[in-house]
Amino acid sequence: MHLAIDSEPLFDVPLDHLGERLAELLLDLDGTARGIFLALVHGSGEPQILDRLRETHEKVLIAPLRDRLRGPDADLRARLAASMSGGLLYGLWVARDEGLLRTDRKELITRYGALLQEVLTPRA
Template sequence: MTTAYADERGPGAGRRDAEATRTAIVKATRHLLARHAHGDITLKAVADRAGVSPPLILKYFGNKDALFSSVMNFEADVESFLDAPLDDLGRHMVRHVLTGQAERGADPILRIVFAPLHGEQGEILRANFRSQVSGRLAARLRGPDAGLRAELAVSMLLGLGVMYGIARGPHVRTADIDDVVNRYAPAVQDALGVRGTVRPAAAQRH
């Protein structure tokens, strides 16, 4: 029956299954990295969260270090993080951090907060964050001090994420997300040095 089922799925099914398995393993690893030190995360923990066996992780990635090196980057996350026009980017990034925390329990960008816990892997995380997040944001900004403006804006977003997801500030966590966006986004937009979109008062909660 297994062979017949495999035949029915067609020749591309095995590759799709492999891609789905790799994706599940990567997502599980990223989830754990946002909550625990690199040295405290076992292959079994990753396997349990991904719904696979530890040997299957070794099959796809070779060893634990190779697995963690493959997820110590932000390329897959920065696309959505920066996916807005410059004049609305502050609002977009603030909402991105808040909804990531509220809906998924952690925003992938906040993995940088745990870099000191990850030893040598933490250095990879830091370098990738500088080039793939703050560096990429700086490349979008015009005028002088683009790097400084980008780092200041990202610092504000990390602070908000830490207060929401790590310090678990009760007022931030229970506030309406639109309200927090309206209060916080203008400061982030100002740090970017880009004039923000002027929104009518009635539209600011949407």
């Protein structure tokens, strides 16, 4: 099984637009990614699957973000944004939150992107 968010799209935007770009990438994930995500989440009680879930979380979400960020807290900011990203996928794909599913795509990108941006932006 393979799930990937291509890191290239994360490098082609200024840091102050990274949150919206990440939200857009998450909403653009295809059915294959959804199936893998759901299989990993549903099987996370099994040690081998949990290990795979952790590995996927690190490689697919955290590493590409950390590579894009700078500063002493880049790892923490990447981990927070990755966790928030997983939360969005959980809401859409696992809980099937009707309110989120009904929300206009552009609105979701703007609002969730702003939340992601808050944790991606270094504190002054």
